[in-house]
Amino acid sequence: MSTLGILLVFTSAAAAVDTSEANLVEDVNVFGCSPAVVGPRDEIILRKNAPDRRELSVVRPGARTPHFLVVENAPSKMPQLMSPHDLSQAKEIRISVAKLKGLEWSASAQPELIFDRPGDYEFFLSTTLESEDGGYVCTVKFQGLE
Numbered sequence: 001m002s003t004l005g006i007l008l009v010f011t012s013a014a015a016a017v018d019t020s021e022a023n024l025v026e027d028v029n030v031f032g033c034s035p036a037v038v039g040p041r042d043e044i045i046l047r048k049n050a051p052d053r054r055e056l057s058v059v060r061p062g063a064r065t066p067h068f069l070v071v072e073n074a075p076s077k078m079p080q081l082m083s084p085h086d087l088s089q090a091k092e093i094r095i096s097v098a099k100l101k102g103l104e105w106s107a108s109a110q111p112e113l114i115f116d117r118p119g120d121y122e123f124f125l126s127t128t129l130e131s132e133d134g135g136y137v138c139t140v141k142f143q144g145l146e
Helices: 003-016 084-089
Strands: 031-034 043-048 055-059 067-070 092-096 101-104 119-126 135-142
Touching (some): 031 119, 043 135, 055 084
Antiparallel strands (some): 031 043, 055 067
């Protein structure tokens, strides 16, 4: 994929996960995060009941650009949490707060630790994040570094 193509995908992906869009739903019966509040030594459990959903991202507090965790055709430098197929089959995903890395969806981004400041972290689950398919959202509050 050309640099321009990657940049266009990054731009459209950021727009697709805007939390103000009506096509994002909070429904704990389909997608939920627990516990509601975590610290740096904790583990987050994402529960999902949506086998068609195969991509996952997270948005940090105050940020507008998501960090992608699972996405089809990921850049080679992106550390995927798991494959899109594995995500589609999973009912539960366990995430170490201290170890979770993602790639900010921007042209010059490098993989980085996700939980780096206190606040609300929004996880997005979708069929295709960079589309208008919509999806599900859940939130975890990070208390900060000890």
